[in-house]
Amino acid sequence: MNPLVAPEAGVHTGAGTALSVNLNKVALLRNTRHLGIPSVTRAADIVLKAGAQGITVHPRPDERHIRGSDVHELAELLKAWPAVEYNIEGNPLHNLMDFIRAVRPHQATFVPDTVGQFTSDHGWNLPADAPVLKPLIDECHALGVRVSLFMDPLPEAMAHAAALGADRVELYTESWAAAWGTPRQDEVGARFATAGQAALAAGLGLNAGHDLSRDNLADFLQLVPGVLEVSIGHALIADALELGYDATVRAYLACIRQVQPRA
Template identity: 65%
Template sequence: MTNIPATTALSVNLNKVALVRNTRHLGIPSVLFAASMCLDAGANGITVHPRPDARHIRAQDVHDLSALLSRDWPGVEFNIEGNPFHNLMDFVRERRPHQATFVPDSEDQATSDHGWRFPDDAERLRPLVAEAKSLGVRVSLFMDPEPQMMAAVKAIGADRVELYTEGYAASRGTSRADGVLKLYVETARAAQAVGLEVNAGHDLSRDNLSDFLRAVRGVREVSIGHAFVSDALELGYEATTREYLRCIADAQ
């Protein structure tokens, strides 16, 4: 029987805070301040996705956040996302975050838009998964909702999958919605059946998060960035954090 967690953790992705900051040379808005406000309000983790071009999160942000969390919130999860064939592994080796999420994005992508493919990516991912785990880092692979791939993910040693949820968000309100959501349910069950834990992220928002979690049971963590920071511009970090925690609680 699948062990369903009591609640789903909220990890706040701070990329868009850094993106705004990088338009000027004033150091505002502060990524560290944003992290502190969200964590004070009850967020369970912080996510960053430092890309090679440093267009939002920069290397110094990763180091500063790692130091801040270790000092002030030692129990809070730090999740670093990225392509392990670009710059991710350097951060994993140096900072040893709680979790590394391997994402197959290209250097010029505006945002992540697909998951890993198996068996195509299996053998080149396997040694990097093993290396990260040898450093004490949990490994999650960014995956499309395809149940048949979950056993292959487990076979190369990953601990979790992060389900790429743009398809779910885009289907809302259309005739495809029920079928798309069913595919996520089936993928989560397939993952859990082989011993993988399930995360989710991309285009999750206050409008769709509760319904997703009600249907897809056992999600350990959601990583939310664009919608979260957009809401925070209107509501503030603390109120936005509480709103997303409410959405999670409503789904339990």
């Protein structure tokens, strides 16, 4: 852990798992016209008032959804929400570090996307990627920014992530979502449980994200105790099209409380 970064800086103070809402799909819809709607900052304001504890964005180099201006406008908005975490995801070898240097969010999540990649689909390869990641992790720490590494559920990789100085790992949960409700659910779930235990044993904080939904979230948190934060975008925004932002956020928080009731 980085001693210069408070482990819970910018994180809700309640017990259990924090919900960080990824706003990429709001921006994707907005970008289909030139009207500025739906508003990314308006969406952030509503989900935070509904109880979300964090905002996540993943600005890709082609700006097909989140734009650079969104990153800065959200940073300005979040000044009024000092207990809310701002998490910026992306590839630190592309455009991510420019945003980290300018905005200094609470957390930078390093994701090994290629330029133009459809969506995130794999984690870092450790220890092979360590030489390029180490100086960037160190730079984030010097800026007071926590670092989370997007990782496949590989128990043996967690000690390497800790050795690099990462503060957390975000378990890439697409395979869990694909297996949920099928005969492979228990097998895949056991893999995530083992990886989560390995991360905690290495001294890492534990995040999770990608294709988590109202259907599979509670089961995942039951299998993988100790998750500090889930970052959910696609399913949550899809639900919000039918239920509205407020009701949707409350439904996801209820999924979390089902496993981790508040004191």
